[in-house]
Amino acid sequence: MLDAIVVILTVSGLFFFLGTSVGLLRFPDFYTRMHAAGKGDTLSTMLLLMGLALYNLHHPSPVSILVSFKIMFIGVAVFIASPTATHAIMDAGYEIKLKQWVRRKEPTTPYAGTERRKGVAK
Amino acid sequence: MKRLTLFLVVLLGAYLVWTTQDLPDWGDPASPANSYLSTHYIKKAYEETSVPNLVTAVLADYRGYDTMFETVVVFCAGLAVLTILRRTKRKHKKNVKFRPQREGVDIILQNAARLMIAPMQLFALYVIAHGHHSPGGGFQGGVILGASFILLALAYDLKSTLRRFKENTVLFYSGLGVLIYAGIGVISLVLGGNFLAYAAWGGLLGISEVEAHSYGMLGVEIGVAFTVMAIMFSLYLDLASGGDLDEGL
Amino acid sequence: MNLYGSLLWQFDLLIIPMVIICAIAALTIRDLLSATVVFGAYSFLMCLLWTEMLAVDVAFTEAAVGAGVSTILMVATALHIKRKSKD
Numbered sequence: 410m411l412d413a414i415v416v417i418l419t420v421s422g423l424f425f426f427l428g429t430s431v432g433l434l435r436f437p438d439f440y441t442r443m444h445a446a447g448k449g450d451t452l453s454t455m456l457l458l459m460g461l462a463l464y465n466l467h468h469p470s471p472v473s474i475l476v477s478f479k480i481m482f483i484g485v486a487v488f489i490a491s492p493t494a495t496h497a498i499m500d501a502g503y504e505i506k507l508k509q510w511v512r513r514k515e516p517t518t519p520y521a522g523t524e525r526r527k528g529v530a531k
Numbered sequence: 532m533k534r535l536t537l538f539l540v541v542l543l544g545a546y547l548v549w550t551t552q553d554l555p556d557w558g559d560p561a562s563p564a565n566s567y568l569s570t571h572y573i574k575k576a577y578e579e580t581s582v583p584n585l586v587t588a589v590l591a592d593y594r595g596y597d598t599m600f601e602t603v604v605v606f607c608a609g610l611a612v613l614t615i616l617r618r619t620k621r622k623h624k625k626n627v628k629f630r631p632q633r634e635g636v637d638i639i640l641q642n643a644a645r646l647m648i649a650p651m652q653l654f655a656l657y658v659i660a661h662g663h664h665s666p667g668g669g670f671q672g673g674v675i676l677g678a679s680f681i682l683l684a685l686a687y688d689l690k691s692t693l694r695r696f697k698e699n700t701v702l703f704y705s706g707l708g709v710l711i712y713a714g715i716g717v718i719s720l721v722l723g724g725n726f727l728a729y730a731a732w733g734g735l736l737g738i739s740e741v742e743a744h745s746y747g748m749l750g751v752e753i754g755v756a757f758t759v760m761a762i763m764f765s766l767y768l769d770l771a772s773g774g775d776l777d778e779g780l
Numbered sequence: 781m782n783l784y785g786s787l788l789w790q791f792d793l794l795i796i797p798m799v800i801i802c803a804i805a806a807l808t809i810r811d812l813l814s815a816t817v818v819f820g821a822y823s824f825l826m827c828l829l830w831t832e833m834l835a836v837d838v839a840f841t842e843a844a845v846g847a848g849v850s851t852i853l854m855v856a857t858a859l860h861i862k863r864k865s866k867d
Binding site: 584586587658666667668670671674675677678681685763766767770771773 | 836837839840841844845848849852853856857860
């Protein structure tokens with residue numbers, strides 16, 4: 410039973426990693442690529458770590474429970490850090506006005522990265 | 532000329548790869564490196580120092596003199612960067628094209644940094660204090676402590692970080708670490724042992740000589756952590772602001 | 781030298797080519813910021829390699845110093861100098 414859950418978690422984690430890689434390679438512009446990297450990476454890392462933590466509980470003892478707890482702590486750190494890093498990279502790209510991908514080449518209004526923050530007190 | 536250089540480099544590399552077949556096998560117990568000193572460390576280190584992590588025992592006790600000067604090297608590197616970069620006049624303004632215009636107004640980054648910094652520092656202290664029993668020690672824990680301050684400076688701005696952790700304090704801690712390390716050595720000299728022979732501390736602390744090794748290593752790791760933490764943050768301060776401590780990355 | 785003496789030689793076969801690719805890329809890329817990022821990836825792969833050889837202390841140091849702080853310091857330096865290297 411535990412094995413089945415571990416296999417399901419790990420395989421789904423690897424599946425989402427595959428999706429992340431395909432997205433990184435195939436999406437057309439910076440923003441969509443970061444979208445793939447940020448979401449897929451976080452979810453698949455969480456799933457893999459959960460699978461590892463459960464796999465570690467085959468012979469429950471205080472030591473293995475502690476190790477599983479530490480693995481879940483890594484998961485929490487990734488859960489906080491990875492989306493934030495994605496946000497920071499995306500924000501930096503927005504501020505230097507990277508072009509957004511459009512399906513048809515038609516004149517669009519250019520980005521005004523700094524205007525977005527006018528209301529924010531310095 | 533380039534072709535000749537490439538040819539020589541490839542020839543030398545091939546020669547080096549060819550010589551590897553004379554090297555002992557991976558993990559061979561009969562190899563020269565494994566047959567004399569390391570067997571002594573592996574068999575005796577726990578009895579002599581009561582430290583389960585052999586790497587820490589060798590690094591901070593058997594080879595403590597070497598590690599002290601490693602710490603001094605880190606200290607000198609930080610001082611060299613400080614001497615070269617601090618208070619240099621910047622000729623032209625920063626390369627604005629590659630950096631975001633705002634500094635220190637990103638709410639998401641700031642709150643994530645708030646959530647991350649305290650666990651990071653706690654983990655760093657755990658790494659320093661637990662270096663005897665698990666991988667880790669002064670260098671790693673010090674680097675993680677320094678990285679937490681760097682994270683603070685990256686998420687907020689450099690000036691508000693410097694208000695919390697002043698440059699003078701940073702430099703004080705960098706010197707304090709080396710002082711703690713060398714001071715432990717000198718005190719064990721005063722107590723009648725050799726320099727950095729922690730067994731001499733046993734009488735002072737009221738513990739056995741074997742346990743004194745363990746406690747001496749802990750003190751030494753704390754000294755290393757102080758220096759490494761302060762020097763990492765000082766390096767970041769000088770390199771990121773270009774020396775005037777005005778504006779970070 | 782016995783290749784199969786290593787603990788997980790399959791990992792070796794995966795990691796060592798990537799280490800070599802990252803090392804060559806970090807030397808040949810002209811843009812200094814990109815080279816720094818590739819160098820961070822190189823440090824992390826070296827960290828994996830140390831872990832696989834059970835040298836966990838070295839791996840920890842490599843992850844903290846090589847992949848963590850030195851990347852930040854090199855990015856900070858690369859932003860202050862001209863980004864294109866000439867050779």
